[in-house]
Amino acid sequence: MSDKTPKSRGLGRGLSALMADIGPAEDAAAPETPARRAETTVPLDRIVPNPDQPRRRFAEEELEELxxxxxARGILQPLIVRPDPAREGQYQIVAGERRWRASQRAQLHDVPVIVRDLNDLEVLEVAIIENIQRADLNPVEEAAGYRQxxxxxxxxxxxxxEALGKSRSHIANAIRLLKLPEEVQSLVREGQLSAGHARALITVSDPAAIARQVVARALSVRETEALVRKAAQEDDGGTRPRKRSARAADKDxxxxxxxxxxxxxxxxxxxIExxxxxxxxxxxxxxxSLEKLDELCNRLSGG
Structure with missing residues (x-):
């Protein structure tokens, strides 16, 4: 995708209009609701996924159910697409990749779509927000979407x-997960580690080794934090004062x-002590590092 989207556009501006097109999530188990009117139908082979779609994993059972x-019922909610900027006559999915994948399994030839002329930023906004609101991205996918x-x-x-209705600390904590090794991120994507487990591992010298212990022993987040403190003390050669560690564990x-x-x-x-x-x-x-110290001084001085 092009990076020429104007920087002056405020993030989230116009999202209410975009999300009005998307409507509620389509659920195989939900009672039948009136279908949103599609503008046209398009052959499945002329539709391609959004390469910047934050969701990378689609549950097999959910796809089969859909x-x-x-x-049995057809597609109740049309896909939102835009003309593919790279291929004339093709369309790129803005919202509805799960329905597109399920339609292939259902052996449909055409699917109902609503065509919108959206820029790259609007496409990415809708893709991230749709997934967060509907099917809960795993923490690593969510963080990757924010970073994009x-x-x-x-x-x-x-x-x-402000645009996503999240706290700033939630955004920052999510993005910090992307500093973890790929092995640890993979465990989070697979659901073997929660975001809480992963955050506890960010400060240790060997997050992957600790993560393997956490999974093997099925440790809770609190137990993981205790294991991290023990590992940190061992990294310090056992010189860290025990009294201070105990006081940290007792924080409210x-x-x-x-x-x-x-x-x-x-x-x-x-x-905070x-x-x-x-x-x-x-x-x-x-x-x-001294570079990090410079950055901190800059932030604290408002530079």
Whole structure:
């Protein structure tokens, strides 16, 4: 896709109109509802998937169930497509790839579509939002979608959070998962690790080794955090004070949540050490290079 989309366009502008076309999710088990009127029908072989579709995995059982429903009732919600910018006479899916795949299994020749002239940013916005709202992307797919919007189109995390109805810390924490090794990301995609497990592994020196232990022992997120603390202490040669580790483990949920928000905002580990029974404490911001220190100073000074 081209990167020539105008930068001045505000993220999320016009999304209500785009999402009005998409309508509710098509569900094989749902009661029959009036079909949205399609503008035309298009042969399946003239439709291609969106190469930037954030969803990479489609559950086989769900596709088979939807294919059976389509055979019996047809497609209730037309696909949203746009003229393919790379191939004349072809169409690119904006929303409805799951229906397109199921239609192939149902051996349909033509499918109902609504054709829209959308730019690259609008296509990507709809693809991400449709998946988040309908079928829940796995955390890695969700993070990859966010990163596409941020890096390819130059929008800020604040703009993205506002457009998608998410908190800024949610966006930042999601994107941090993409720093994990591919082996760990694969375990998240397959559902063997949750986003909570994965976030706990970001700061360890060998996330893949810890991840294998977590999966093999079916550890909870809290148990994973304890394993990570133990690994960190071993990395320090056992010199980390035990008292401090115990105090960190006793932090209340609000303090841990605030640490998470600050860590996401600054893109580095932040620790809050509050003195029990008082109003004093320390805020510790870690960095692992002088370049990172420069970046932190820039952010904290508003540069």
């Amino acid at each position: 294919a059976r429903s389509i055979k 919007l941020l890096e390819r189109f130059g929008h800020t995390q604040d703009q993205l959070a 949920a609000d303090t841990r949540a605030l640490e998470g928000d600050l860590s996401a905002m600054l893109d580095t580990k932040v620790s 509050h003195e029990p029974g008082g109003e004093r404490g320390r805020l510790v911001i870690q960095y692992n």
